[in-house]
Structure formats: C-alpha cells, structure tokens
Amino acid sequence: MALDFRYRRLGYVALNVTDLDRSARFYESLLGLQQTGETGTGERLFRCSPRHHDIILHQAHEPGLRRVGWQMESVEDLHHVRRHLASLGCPIQEVDSEESADLGIRDAFRVSEPNTGATFEYFHSFEEADRPFTPTHTKIERLGHVVLGASDHARTEQFLLEQLNFRASDRIEGAITFMRCFPNPLHHSLGLAHASANHFHHVNFMVTDVDDIGKAFWRMKKNDVPIVFGPGRHPPSESMFLYFLDPDGLTVEYSFGMEEFPETGPRPPRTLPRTPASMDYWGAVPEPRMGRIGGIESL
Numbered sequence: 001m002a003l004d005f006r007y008r009r010l011g012y013v014a015l016n017v018t019d020l021d022r023s024a025r026f027y028e029s030l031l032g033l034q035q036t037g038e039t040g041t042g043e044r045l046f047r048c049s050p051r052h053h054d055i056i057l058h059q060a061h062e063p064g065l066r067r068v069g070w071q072m073e074s075v076e077d078l079h080h081v082r083r084h085l086a087s088l089g090c091p092i093q094e095v096d097s098e099e100s101a102d103l104g105i106r107d108a109f110r111v112s113e114p115n116t117g118a119t120f121e122y123f124h125s126f127e128e129a130d131r132p133f134t135p136t137h138t139k140i141e142r143l144g145h146v147v148l149g150a151s152d153h154a155r156t157e158q159f160l161l162e163q164l165n166f167r168a169s170d171r172i173e174g175a176i177t178f179m180r181c182f183p184n185p186l187h188h189s190l191g192l193a194h195a196s197a198n199h200f201h202h203v204n205f206m207v208t209d210v211d212d213i214g215k216a217f218w219r220m221k222k223n224d225v226p227i228v229f230g231p232g233r234h235p236p237s238e239s240m241f242l243y244f245l246d247p248d249g250l251t252v253e254y255s256f257g258m259e260e261f262p263e264t265g266p267r268p269p270r271t272l273p274r275t276p277a278s279m280d281y282w283g284a285v286p287e288p289r290m291g292r293i294g295g296i297e298s299l
Ligand SMILES: CC(C)c1ccc(C(=O)O)c(O)c1O
Pocket: 147, 176, 191, 193, 204, 234, 235, 236, 237, 238, 239, 253, 279
C-alpha cells in the first residue's frame, strides 16, 4: 500500500502525572499553558494554540507518556492510515463518541506503536477553542515535538519511516533520529533516541521570542525548577533551547526557531557525529536527570 497519507501536525500529547493539582499549577503558571477544562474522567486539558487542547494531564501512579495524538490532513488520510495499520495486523481501538466529544475530535482511533508500545491516536477534525489563546509570560507558538527513547531504535525508526510516513530530517549517530510528520515542514515533531529501555524522553514547546528562553531561565531558577540542559543552541534544527523538569521529573523543553522543510525537494538527512558539539553549539552539558523520568503507558 502506498504511504501517501498526510499528517497535519502533532495534535496533542497526554502525560501521566502523579499529583494532578501540582502539575496543573506548573503547566499553567510556570510553563504558560491555559487550562481549558476537564474531561468526564477528570483529565485536565491545556492549550497554547487556537485548538481544543495541546496537552492532557492524567492522574496516574507513575509519570510518563500516556499517548501522542496525530492530526491528519483529511478524513481520507485518516481512513488511509487506519486501513494501512490494520493491514499490518496492528489492533485498532476506536475512540468512543463520549471520549471523542470530551477531546474535541472525531473518528479517532488508537494503535500501539509495535516497538516502543507508545499509544498513537489518529484523528482528523479537531475543534477550535471558543477564544484565541492569550499568552501570559511566554509567547508559546505551538506544541513542538515529543521525543521517545527506544530500546530497538533501528526497528522503531524503520517502522516510523516505512509504515507511518515519517521522514528523517537528521540523525546524531547512535543517539537520536529527528523526524517530521510528512508533509508538515517542521524539522521534527517526533524524535527517537537510542535507549536501553523504551521511555518518554521529553516534550517540547516552541516559543516566538528569544527572550522567552532567557526569561524562562530566570523564572525557573527563582521557582526552584531544575534546569537540566541549556540555555544552548541545537545544531540539528538550529533552535535555541532550555530544558527543565516538571514536578514529577518529566523533562520539558522550550525552543526558539526551527528549520522548515519544503514538501518537494527537501535536503537529504544529515548524520552528525555523536559528540557534545552536535547537541549544542554553546557548550552546555546536559544533567544526568535530563530525559530520565517517564515510562510509556501501554494501550
Ligand atoms: C538533546 C536532544 C535529544 C535534542 C537535540 C537536538 C534537538 C534539535 O535540534 O532541536 C532537540 O530538539 C533535542 O531535544
């Protein structure tokens, strides 16, 4: 089957947190998301875009990734990816109408990415919020990307590229692959790190102003939020970055700027050597806590 289904964007990321109130305060007041409501099961919805939500926080015993939502360009693209995954023998779980209504989506289904066990949810229509997103201290532009650690990196990368129509933008040899969800132009919406076990690595928010990075550095310091990498500038995507930990120790990144790819005639992916200089132009060194906490919940 030709893999010509088209993604619109990384739709949303659902995270498991161990103290919902504490995390809600962090994601709202320190990160700058707007809380928009709750689902019938008490999950909290947050946004940084005109859409229904960008982040879901779910109360759980262990922190980590609950699922990743992918918005497709059209209903035909959604049917296409569903048929393709079913033809590969991947069990498809439909999202029932009550939950879909809560999430502002329609015709959604979930599937377990067979190598990492991460739940991918595919949908097409995504409700808009009734009011525009009004940034507070940080001019967040969008939910940027999610990075997973994979114990079988080669197989996972192959599945994502050959079966799910992601495209490789760059690789750091033996460390990470940066992938865009075709034809979305952003350098990466999904990153796949080499790891000894499958795990959540980090979630990223793109900001519109370099001052958002500098201001976050001091805001996090004043509020005793651990900064685990940066400020710095990533050679692969050219973005300036700051990584810090949420109250459960999940890693969150702010970044400013990112290379964009044309749909046709993109440059080929590069392979950068596995050296500190491939992670940061400015000489920052990641703390061991970066990208360490966070399991992957299975479907
Ligand atoms: C340190 C990590 C995994 C990393 C490296 C490079 C980029 C980038 O080029 O944007 C990232 O976003 C990362 O998270």
